[in-house]
Amino acid sequence: MDESPGSLTSLRERNRLLVLDTVRQHGRISRVGIARATGLSRTTVSSLVAGLLADGVLTESDDASLPTASRGGPPATPLTLNPEGGGLLGVHLRHTDIRVLLTDLSGNALGERYREVDVDHRPDEALDFIAGTALDLVATVGRDAGRIFGMGVAVSAPVRARSHTLNVPSMLTGWTDVDVAARLRERVGMPVHVGNDANLGALAEWTFGAARGVQDLVYVMLSDGVGAGLILDGRPYQGATGTAGELGHVPVVDGGYVCRCGNRGCLETVVGARALTSAFTHTRGPGTTISDLIALLAADDPGALRVITDAGHMIGQALSGICAMLEPRLVVLGGEVAAVGRPLLDGVRHVLTHRLPPALNQGMTLTTGHLGDRAEALGAIVLATHQTSAHLLTP
Structure with a gap:
């Protein structure tokens, strides 16, 4: 059967995915509503x-029917995604966990596991944990493994756009030449797809969270590393080689600390989680965490307020050029560092207000994400949904 990009089979698969995405976005929608939203004919x-x-992916809702557009016509039966129709796995591989x-x-969580691992230097241990945990989750929840349609993996490294392999020289030296998708596919027996974690965080907030309905946005992931995901004109943007959005490696301090990328003074060395917590080593010891910082801010600690406000200023400095060039409607701060809240937002906003023309500031909103520390894993779920066709999309 011909499945080339221009074939009828390929077109049908794309249309099936379009229908599924439309139902997911609306929650409940009729066949007529799908036709209007997608531009497909009612027959199609x-x-x-x-x-x-028939595949059990959609179900007709038992709730009250939707009204039809034509007067006197029968009510339209709403369609929803079938919660029992299948499942998806999402993984976030950070540097440390x-x-x-x-x-x-529909993206509703059925089970979740978390573990601290030296991911940068122990790829075999990390991959073994992912595979074993994924299969155990499926068994524990009681889902049919044959109805788990795919796995998405968010990694803290650039991902080549065409091959979906890691572009890791000098970034994750232990992962050089490791084919993450192939290694996991062998272990879990399902399609596996890999994407950059900041890009997938943007995709998650756009699909489920703070950026729903926004066509132009910048998502900033603030964690051990710092990255940015871009949605432009309603489409994810990854650049020519898949490395767009490496905000953490924008130099902001002349002659600053050496970054893991090899340069000096990158944003990550100033506002990454380790950089922020290390600022308190001399007063609170080496065990300070982001949670400790949040507690200090709640207690109006002046040192914590200064550190986080300064971090906001640095992020705003790095963002100002991007916002001036791209004119996003929304900037979303996510990742564990974003949990510190308003002092960080105020620091970013202060710099953007003073560096950008008033017209740009008036048309742009700055906020924190809605999905918390699940954002990147949920983005991996969205990636798996869009990329997996062997089970879910093929008629």
Whole structure:
């Protein structure tokens, strides 16, 4: 069967995914509503919906029916994603820990596991944990492994756009030449897809969180590393080689600390989680955490307020050029550092207000993400949904 990009089979698969995305976005929607939202003909929509109902991916809702556009016509039966129709796995591989998340097709969490691991230097241990945990989650929740349609993996490194392999020289030296997707696919027996964690965090907030309905946005992931994900004109943007958005490696301090990328004074060396907590080593010891910083801010500690406000200023400095060039409607701060809240937002806002023309500031909103520390794993779920076709999309 011809599955080349221009074939009828390929077109049908894309249309099925379009129908699924439309149902996911609306929650409940009729066949007529799907046709209007997608531009597909009613005949095409009816055929695709029939197949998705037969596969158990969609279900007809038992709730009150939706009204039809035509007067006197019968009410339209709403369609929803079937919570029992299947599942997806999302993984976030940070530098120091791993999160594995199992969801239904609507993105609702069914199970979750977390573990601290030296991911940078122990790829075999990290991959073994992911595979074992994923299969255990599926068994514990009681899902049919054959209905888990795919796994997405968010990694703290650039990912080559075409091959979806890591672009890691000098970034994650232990992962050089490691084919993450292939290694995990062998262990879990399902399609596996890999993406940069900041890009996937942006995708998650755009799909489920603070950026729903926004067509132009910048998502800033503030964690051990610092990255940015871009949605431009309603589409994720990754650049020519998949490395767009490496905000953490924008130099902000002349002659600053050496960064793991090899340069000096990168934003990550100033506002990354380790940089912020290390500022308190001489007064609170080496064990200070972001949670400790949040507690200090709640107690109006002047040192914590100064550190976080300064961090906000540095982030605003790095963002100002991006915002001036791209004119995003929304800037979302996510990652564990964003949990410190308003002092960080105020620091970023102060710099953007003074560095950007008034017209740009008036049209742009700055906020924190809604998905917390699950954002990147949920973005990996979205990636798996969009990329997996072997089980979910093929008629």
